[in-house]
Amino acid sequence: MATAVTATSTLCYFKRQACPSSRPLSLKILANSELGFVTSQLSGCKISCKDDALAMAAKPISTLSRPPLQPAARRVCPFTGKKANRANKVSHSNHRTKKLQFVNLQYKRIWWEAGNRYVKLRLSTKAIKTIEKNGLDAVAKKAGIDLRKE
Template sequence: MAAVLAGPSALSFSSSSRVRVSSIGSVRKPGFRLGFSRSEFGGSRISISPAALVLPILAPVQPIVARRVCRFTGKKANRANKVSFSNHKTKKLQFVNLQYKRVWWEAGKRFLKLRLSTKALKTIEKNGLDAVAKKAGIDLRKE
């Protein structure tokens, strides 16, 4: 006995086995592959038409998360040991001292709100914002 499901699923199978089908048309089975596969009931053969497998590919949307890395100096977290009184060592992270700071940009005649480390702030005070940004490869016009 052969059965064909109409609609977007376009799934056909033979014999009287039961197959679970989702609304998109894929078989809910851990080892499912494209083309031909065996169902888990009675060894019947399953085939899916290529038209049912054409789905729009959407890129996963990732939230914008500020990383704990200074863009100007490249400083990032350091792995260190936390040593207890009994000299028991456990791993911990020592994060960079990142601060949000409004910095005056002389060439652009405006303030920039930057997230930078305190070490980068001292370097900017010494060498200037343009020199430090140029060395780091940062375009300040986009900030």
């Protein structure tokens, strides 16, 4: 599927701002049905092509569609912003080692009056107490969280 064509410096040249070397290098153009790009031995050098045929063969990589990455569940409370604390674990001999003190996060199903349904949230215990005291709508508005998405 992929055909390799060798191009010399007569068709492509290096810009002097990106790459100080002025000697000609051979470039390899890979023409594939979905992906065609220009590769060189030097990384970080910008390559510009004078020939339109080479420019047509080299599609920009940004046009490729990639599936969106799913964000990993972080150990941060969305309402209070609490996150892990770096601390020292101190032994009896006063030897200190680094450790993380994580937030006490709980999965909690809370009744949302405005939406007339339950909302499942991952909250810190401090946020649960604050919601019980002030109400879910007030705490979500103060934190800038839209509960309609959840």
